[in-house]
Amino acid sequence: MALSHLAASASRSSSLLKPLSSALSLRRSISGDNSPLTVETSVPFTSHQCEAPSRSVETNPKELLTFFRDMALMRRMEIAADSLYKAKLIRGFCHLYDGQEAVAVGMEAAITKKDCIITAYRDHCTFVSRGGTLLEVFAELMGRQAGCSKGKGGSMHFYKKDSNFYGGHGIVGAQVPLGCGLAFAQKYSKDETVTFALYGDGAANQGQLFEALNISALWDLPAILVCENNHYGMGTAEWRAAKSPAYYKRGDYVPGLKVDGMDALAVKQACKFAKEHALKNGPIILEMDTYRYHGHSMSDPGSSYRTRDEISGVRQERDPIERIRKLILSHDLATEKELKDVEKEVRKEVDDAIAQAKSFGADRKEVRATLP
């Protein structure tokens, strides 16, 4: 009798304890705080013609949780786009970014909306990191008027000028001289801002890139060329396309940095470093070592030139979202359940946006050309 009484009182006292711990977890809310935290990057930076920045990155719980949420959103968005494409609601070209999310979120964390970003056609996530909404993404992909380009652009032509995102370009390599032009204009206008011009390992061999880099170096333009090296230019592996796949060195007289592109904190550190450099010394190249899980586009299964083992290996060892999840859990910034809840929330956001985008009819009345 006494034992059961004890047990009862014990369970009561333990239930007394429970509300206290959950109260603690309520105070430590899922959005985190700004208390500084220093994290080491996965690997050190490799540099060319410059001194590499430190491996120790300053961050805080809020930032890490934002990274997690944003990358989870992007991942979910791209996977949903895959389904929509297979359901024939998205037509033409659709190039997905899943796997590369850390580059978009890390870069954004290091800069402001006054800095410019320009990229190629794998632009959905970059558009979102610049402030684009899910509705604008899905409506554009499905050709509806509510899309960011009113359905006239499509997957490869997302723009957000008010946050200095200049697209969204379909011609491989063209965005690099355009980005150097943005940097020229920033310098001309004395804005003290920089431009990040993103391109892939496939575009890294384009002549116009070297033409633009030459001019940028001659004129000291605040241009940062970011090679998102996912190791395959469509179906061609980097070693088959580039005599020298050390893209961060290809600038020759232009300094470069090689970065683990699957580590959002490393990306942030590198972009911060690059911005400071570009404002003082002109162009710099960042090579982001990254990976795309999908093929080049939805027409490409992505497994004829890569092994499934390679793809699953990267997913297991280097996934950018998993890295941040582990970091958050190991620093006790959130529980596993809380992170799973974030993923559920994000999934719902994506589903809601798709439903809303679908509610805009596909028919259009506007047919008259309004161009000269």
Add this chain to the structure above:
Amino acid sequence: MLGQSLLKIRPAISVLRSYSSAAKQMTVREALNSALDEEMSADPKVFLMGEEVGEYQGAYKISKGLLEKYGPERVLDTPITEAGFAGIGVGAAYYGLKPVVEFMTFNFSMQAIDHIINSAAKSNYMSAGQMSVPIVFRGPNGAAAGVGAQHSQCYASWYASCPGLKVLSPYSSEDARGLLKAAIRDPDPVVFLENELLYGESFPVSDEVLDSSFCLPIGKAKIERKGKDVTITAFSKMVGYALKAAEILEKEGIDAEVINLRSIRPLDRSTINASVRKTNRLITVEEGFPQHGVGAEICASVVEESFAYLDAPVERIAGADVPMPYAANLERMAVPQVEDIVRAAKRACYRVVPLAAAA
């Protein structure tokens, strides 16, 4: 009456000199230079970029004095990398600056044509109006003298077929000033096709033309010479040839109306069609290759809108369908001459056996 016959005896230039509003003569070169100068002065966002535009004073001296006046931040000498600097120009335009990109000749624009078409022309549409690209691509177009096949092509019809571009081609100094100013002020990409052989030619300019606010509307052709028997359309250097042809035709009793297109895209279809409805006959003149040329488009437009008014088939006078040869006599045969325009006009007026019957 006496005064009028006296006027007829005096040569044309002194007639103009007697009117104070048309006293000054200006070369096309001076016209372009002054237009650039004035627009750069009025708007700090306008800048000039190209090969030799700065220290060399311009390969054809169009930008003479501008480096000295505006400094190296606004007059930029580029390396010989058209794809690179055209792309940089378009990027600067995306950001809101107003670049004037010079191609030493439009033959070299082919190296940059992806940026002109895909980066500049199409961006406003693809972004549903978010991106404006206020850039001007200018330089000499078409044949010069003895420069051979790779340096003589006319690009008017190539660029004019592209939605999103405006394509202008001046003839006189008034055209050069007014159209270049309009191009620089325009919020959309403009391809501005000059002509090397016209740079040194002088034309009378009125005070109105000399004023810094002078501007010509884009998309309006000019009737250089009114007539009632046959319409001759032309642009750039060929306008001069068409006017000479008209003088010859006048002596033979054919009163030709000469239209200076000024704007290849948008094409002033209403002026052309109104003229054809008046004269019932049309000759189109251009320097470029005949197939898919500017004349083909004008002919189609007239057939679509004014078919019932045509009394003769539309004829197009164009450059020969051959890469430009070097030898002077061959070059002369490869480019339209005044006699070709005269013959075509006569054919249209049934003064000679029609081409088809002669074949």
